[in-house]
Amino acid sequence: MSLGKEFTKGIFSENPLFRLTLGLCPSLAITTSVNNGIGMGVAFTGVLLASNIAISAMRKIIPDSIRIPSYIVIIATFVSMVEMLMHAYTPELFTSLGVFIPLIVVNCIILGRAEAFANKNGILPSIMDALGMGIGYTLALVVISAFREVLGAGTFMGYAVFSGSAPSALIMILPPGGFITLGCILAFLNKMQNVKVAKKAKLNQSIAQQQLSSN
């Protein structure tokens, strides 16, 4: 499998949030503004990259029977490091993300990638895998938070979008808005998928008919 494919699969075909619906909690909780979404995405990508490299490098040393606890300790170490770095350099983001930074430890995507990919592959593919998954997750967070911030607060990354005083739908930045936004995006993606499948089936049918008539 080529490195490029490892990279792009995390963004499109196996997007952790939109395709596999993993890592839901932060994607619903912190996506009230685009800045938070980007901050969470970057922190997440950093932890995933570091843990994938470490686990892939140590995959032959870690005994099989205690691999899950070992992965959790490795991941928790990197999460603590990211937490301290954010506390020191981006205190505003640190307070607005709050409890969800330490909770990166129990994000199922990171443990899932460790178990499904990093412990079977070399360092270079694991780096590509982590970058793809991380960027895919970050993009998904940005999409959700863009909808919520524009509709709920009338701003995008803090800048006003609508001129004048357009009424904003406060519900979008309240908790229900998170569920509604993600539900609608998933429904839209399903619809796209269904249309694509139907088109393909129709195409196959017409090819089959042509073959039949030519015979």
Place this chain on the structure above:
Amino acid sequence: MQEMMIIIIGAILINNIVLSQFLGCCPFLGVSKKLSSAIGMGVAVTFVLTIASLITWLVQKFILVNLGIEYLQTIAFILVIASLVQFVEMVIRKKSPDLYKALGVYLPLITTNCAVLGVAIINIQKSYTFMQTLANSLGNALGFTLALILFAGIRERLEEADIPKSLQGMPIALITAALMSIAFLGFTGLL
């Protein structure tokens, strides 16, 4: 006593852990297809979450603060929770095979349930006392169970409904959760 009741009711209805704090969404959406499994998961979470919060509170107070190593909080807590879940699983298997049969499947899932670690950390952040920690974690756990059981009841009915193809499964579940969350917003003025 009154203060503890306020914390418990606030945690169950006003700041519901799933519907307004978004902790524990994965089991909330994953284990809510059948009412019976929702009840099993709810009981297992209530049990583990309450014990884990109390133990992590003690660990923070008597080990981490005493030694001045609060920065190890995340690692220490996740290790405590993971080994506690293993321990609880072993004890239940030995002492009560019936209970183990009912809860066994859900126990390993709880380690990666962010509600457990989340509540443990929030208790420390809010600098609760031991009794307040007990009240808060019990309230949160009951709130989780309540939301999960209500949601599973709705989803069992949804199975028979005629839902557009693209909305089936996860999307309709999320929109249902949104409506429940709006309903829970109504409790805001309660206290």
